[in-house]
Amino acid sequence: RQQPGSVFVPMHWNDQYASRARVDVLVGAVVDPISGQPASKNVPVRIERFVAATYGFAVLRRKPANIPAAYWAIAKCSGGWRLEMAFAVAPDDWASLVGELAGTDVQLAAYCDAETGRYRFACYEEDQLSGTVFLAPEPVAVSRDWAIAQLSAPNLARGKRTSAIAGRPGKGAVDRGATVCACFGVGANEIASAVERGCTTVSAIGEALQAGTNCGSCRAEIRNIIELQRTRAPTSAERKLVVPA
Numbered sequence: 001r002q003q004p005g006s007v008f009v010p011m012h013w014n015d016q017y018a019s020r021a022r023v024d025v026l027v028g029a030v031v032d033p034i035s036g037q038p039a040s041k042n043v044p045v046r047i048e049r050f051v052a053a054t055y056g057f058a059v060l061r062r063k064p065a066n067i068p069a070a071y072w073a074i075a076k077c078s079g080g081w082r083l084e085m086a087f088a089v090a091p092d093d094w095a096s097l098v099g100e101l102a103g104t105d106v107q108l109a110a111y112c113d114a115e116t117g118r119y120r121f122a123c124y125e126e127d128q129l130s131g132t133v134f135l136a137p138e139p140v141a142v143s144r145d146w147a148i149a150q151l152s153a154p155n156l157a158r159g160k161r162t163s164a165i166a167g168r169p170g171k172g173a174v175d176r177g178a179t180v181c182a183c184f185g186v187g188a189n190e191i192a193s194a195v196e197r198g199c200t201t202v203s204a205i206g207e208a209l210q211a212g213t214n215c216g217s218c219r220a221e222i223r224n225i226i227e228l229q230r231t232r233a234p235t236s237a238e239r240k241l242v243v244p245a
């Protein structure tokens with residue numbers, strides 16, 4: 001975690017994976033005369049909040065050549081690329097924005113609500129999902145892991161294509177949550193559910209899900225989830241269960 005009062009900016013490949021992220025644009029090309037340490041490692045900075053009119057999240061099979069957003073950050077994911085965006089001004093031509101990101105030769109399944117500024121697009125090439133794009137006036141509330149998994153999911157029948165823009169699993173399907181244990185592919189929601197079922201120690205989670213039983217680098221995070229689950233307030237649905245009739 002970053003210390004309060006300090007700013008961290010990655011030094012390598014920034015222009016490849018995010019817009020306006022090259023730290024060397026901010027700092028002077030000077031080094032400490034004695035140690036040779038570059039100014040980028042220790043320079044006073046001031047930060048200001050970027051006020052976004054629209055936020056976006058996309059999962060794309062191919063990395064787009066151009067991303068028309070004021071701020072973006074892109075990273076490789078299973079089956080393609082995941083992209084976070086923020087727009088200073090809400091785009092007025094959604095179709096061309098999606099075309100720039102996913103290509104113009106795609107077939108679209110779309111949900112558009114101009115009144116609330118919420119737009120969702122699923123892009124198909126032949127019968128294969130080639131990307132989804134989600135836009136909203138607030139940070140996009142979509143299960144990232146679920147959206148990424150759709151790139152590798154079996155092709156959907158034409159009548160079911162809109163389910164790719166739901167942003168979360170359908171009835172009966174499981175959202176594993178963000179991956180916590182990379183060794184065994186176990187997600188945060190799976191661990192939280194196991195805690196609710198009575199696995200309240202890291203070793204109990206390991207026995208139930210294998211999480212944490214190989215390299216061990218996820219154990220601290222597993223411990224945090226256990227702690228959070230045990231101290232969180234019950235949801236209204238859970239409260240209803242214990243209220244006498």
Ligand code: FES
Nearest residue numbers: 181183214216218
């Ligand atoms: S990441 Fe969980 S055991 Fe390695």
